[in-house]
Amino acid sequence: MPTQTLSSQDQIHRVIGEILASRKITREDQNLLMSLLFDGVLGDTHQGEVNRIxxxxxxxxxxVID
Structure with a gap:
């Protein structure tokens, strides 16, 4: 799954949904989600979803795929 610019909560939700549905995450997506998590960009719901991932x-x- 290509990494996209995540400018809205809807896009974040869609990417998380794709990861959960496909059961695959790229290293790039993994690094991006970690960055968003540590930067405090994600709301409580998305933080929980990222932790679940x-x-x-x-x-x-x-x-994790390359």
Missing amino acids: YEAVSHGLIR
């Missing part, structure tokens, strides 16, 4: 990655439920 990283937990799934750590348990092998979502694959």
